[in-house]
Amino acid sequence: MFLKLQPRGEASKRMSYLSPLLAGILTLVTGGIFFIFLGHDPFHALGVFLISPVSDLYGFAELCVKAAPIMLCAVGLALAFKAQVWNIGAEGQLLMGGLLASAVALQLIEAEGFWVLPVVLLSGALGGALWGLLAAWLRNRFNANEILTTIMFNYIALYLLLYFVHGALKDPDGYGFPESAVFSDSATLPILLEDTRLHIGILFAMFAVVASWVFISRSFVGFQIQVLGLDSNAAKLSGFKHKRLVLLVMLISGALAGIAGAGEVTGPIGQLIPSISPGYGYAAIIVAFLGRLHPVGIFFASLLMALIYMGGELAQIELNMPLAVTSLFQGMLLFYLLACDVLINFKIKLNKSQVAGAEQNTVGNA
Amino acid sequence: MNGQTVESSDTHYRLQLKGITKQYPGCLANDKVNLEITPGEIHALLGENGAGKSTLMKMIYGVTKPDGGEIYWEGEQVTIKDPSSARHMGIGMVFQHFSLFETLTVTENIALALGDDAGDLEELTKRIVEVSKKYGMELHPDRHIHSLSVGERQRVEIVRCLVQDIKLLILDEPTSVLTPQEVETLFVTLRQLAADGCSILFISHKLNEVRDLCHSATILRGGKVTGDCIPAEAGATKMAQLMVGDDTPISTDYAKSAGGEVFLSVKDLSMLSDDPFGATLKRINFEVKQGEILGIAGVAGNGQEELLAALSGEHILDKAETVNFADTAVGLLDPRKRRELGLGFVPEERLGRGAVPEMSLKDNTLLTGFLQGLVSFGLINQAKTEQFADKIIADYKVKTPNRNAAAQSLSGGNLQKFIIGREILQNPKLLVAAHPTWGVDIGAATAIHKALIELRDQGAAILVISEDIDELFLISDRLCAICDGELSPSKATTETSIEEVGRWMTGVFDSPQDAA
DSSP states (O other), rough: OOOEEEOOSSHHHHHHHHHHHHHHHHHHHHHHHHHHHHOOOHHHIIIIIIGGSSHHHHHHHHHHHHHHOOOOOOOHHHHHHHHOOOOOOHHHHHHHHHHHHHHHHHHHTOOSSTTHHHHHHHHHHHHHHHHHHHHHHHHHHOOHHHHHHHHHHHHHHHHHHHHHHHTTTTTSSSSSSSSSOOOOOOSSSOBSSSSSSTTTHHHHHHHHHHHHHHHHHHHHHHHHHHHHHHHHOOOHTTTTOHHHHHHHHHHHHHHHHHHHHHHHIIIIOOOOOOOOOSSSHHHHHHHHHHTTTTHHHHHHHHHHHHHHHHHHHHHHHHSSOOHHHHHHHHHHHHHHHHHHHHHHHHEEEOOOOHHHHHHHHHHHOO | OOOOOOSSSSOOEEEEEEEEEEETTTTTEEEEEEEEEEOOEEEEOOOOOOOOHHHHHHHHHHHSSEEEEEEEEETTOOOSSHHHHHHHHTTTEEEESOOTTTBBBBHHHHHHHGGGGGOOHHHHHHHHHHHHHHTTTOOOOSSSSSSSSSHHHHHHHHHHHHHHHHHEEEEEEEGGSSOOHHHHHHHHHHHHHHTTTEEEEEESSSSHHHHOSEEEEEETTEEEEEEEEEEHHOHHHHHHHHHHHHHSSSOOOOOOOOOSEEEEEEEEEEEESSTTTTTOOOEEEEETTTEEEEEEEEESSHHHHHHHHHHHHHHHHHOOOGGGTTEEOOTTTTTHHHHHHHEEEOOOOTTTBBTTTBHHHHHHHHHTTTTTTTTTEEEHHHHHHHHHHHHHHHHHHOOOSOSBBGGSSSOOHHHEEEEEEEEHTTTOOOEEETTTTTTOOOOHHHHHHHHHHHHTTTTEEEEOOOHHHHHHHHHHSEEEEETTEOOOOEGGGGGOHHHHHHHHHOOOOSSGGOOO
């Protein structure tokens, strides 16, 4: 190796902001190369992928439609990650939110009134929150690793949803298709822009961004969450309630993901179908880190992630590419972000002597 | 000292530094430092934290490179490009913080540190036994590190240096973790090593030890050499003045106090440790009165951590009446409730319990200061928190650019002043301080001692747990010691002696029930 990594001594602030940008650029370059190999003009292809989707008002509206659930999930995840609670289960919490919201919306299909929608959305939040709390309880009670439990709960949630959409919640007049009845207007999110699908979910998401910002930086509970994540011993000595905080962050992040799920079924979809999320909950993990776990960062990262989703769809239509191109770009983004994050704590040096490098490391660990 | 004649002529230095300069961003760490060591000499490098001792050592050991100046090794000018070449030249170093793997054996650890030079493990084991016998450092090569005491771990580090052909041994604050008896044993080893011709560079700020052990001393302050002397002749006061400058008061005697009403009482405290390798507390009884300082001596790992956890509320006890603050039984209360009842707590780990390393001083003020009206309706009162942080920094002369500096950017002494200040300014009725001046420079230690005495005189009950016997004798009104989870009886400081407390530390006392 001609290059070696040298510890910086202290984390570079500048690099922690530059790293997501660098990761974005590297993703673009790699994506371009990838398009060349597939026989496309890379600039045209990247244009189709990243610019065409938002070239008109409708595209912009769609961007917000997709960004909203990602943003909601990512804001909640960031909170959990700050407490070093590794909630990988936003997808499952989103699905449970969608499922419970659908169940309630179908119960209220005849009902009318302003109260219907809040009830439906709150049941979504409840569904997600309970799903999150379950993992938190397992961690507190049995010391079960939440990474594993939340991932497994994602699958359970998915199959629960499929079970109900094929069974109890299936539309009796739906000719046997695995879909629920279409929700009533009272249980559907109002549209913000006419002739688009842009619904008020994006407002919820933006509210969540601002609220979580205030919560984490101004409230004492937010402070406790940060202390817990940075230094659990200090938190313990100060008498901060570890288990309660874990429950709280899982409750909040679950509820936000649940609202995201409820927003999908009561918004652009309008009914319960087998696939209510193209992996928003997973994408939100990338978004949370890409946004440096900071609400403002998450806001922009969500828009970028939504753009990648739309670009993937458009590339499918215009360039005859498989939909997997979306996952590919997501994966590259995360990959490069993790790689670039190494530079926050390390700098790259030309290696003059390998022995020196090895010894330096042992001393550094002393 | 031990009959070893030090060559007085400058014909044959083992190591000679000429005009060594090292510039770090914003700080001149070493400014034209000169230093000479002859074979068989024990040379002290004295200085407060931040004086540039570590930087200088790191350059000798090849960890960093000087910006200017020359290094001569046995008369020849050399560039020490990295620690491994330093080792090959015959330089060994024992760091203050050990780099040992707990789950590996002594031999395995040493083999890892030596890398390619380790050779055959069986050969190495023999060599370890041989070396440790020769220098009176009992050490079993097959034992796992986690089962060793701190003193034994240090031996592993020293033996690691000695299994190679060693000509210069550098020790960074080696005595800060040892009991008086262990220190004596270490000194015997070092003297023997020196008698065999090995040069020793002994880094310390404990003047008595330097006077006992070292043939000569170089004193650093602010990166510059402020003087060279023969410790045996110079006297502690002169060396201290060279270290801290003329404007810092050095040591004082503090008046002892008898105290008033009992505030903290611990009754029949027995508990198992949360840590599988921890000590079990056995029927501990003691009291701390208002306006007195009770000192608990003892070697690390004899139950101090468990006792501290039982007092802070990190370990909730089975019975409320085991720990009492005045008339309130607090054994079942969590740390926050105990704070509400007047507990202030200074933990052993400054970074990582006393303060969150990555957080600013302002946020670290909030960490335990939240009961001082810094939070209203669940929201942090930024202005008040900033005020409180500024007050701590000003009152306790914490050297920092401002309150937004991260805790980890402060030197140990400054951070400790900050933590002590934070606790004291909350007007605790009981302050529990663990190793309050561990690894702290004289200036900061004096400031901390003064602050504790002042708090005592205001009527607070203070419990100090420390491994530093001199410190305990200096500030405590009453003393006892902990050994293997049992507490010795306590005696007024004026009525006991270092020897007696030293015996208590090794477990020689009647019955723990006598402790009052």
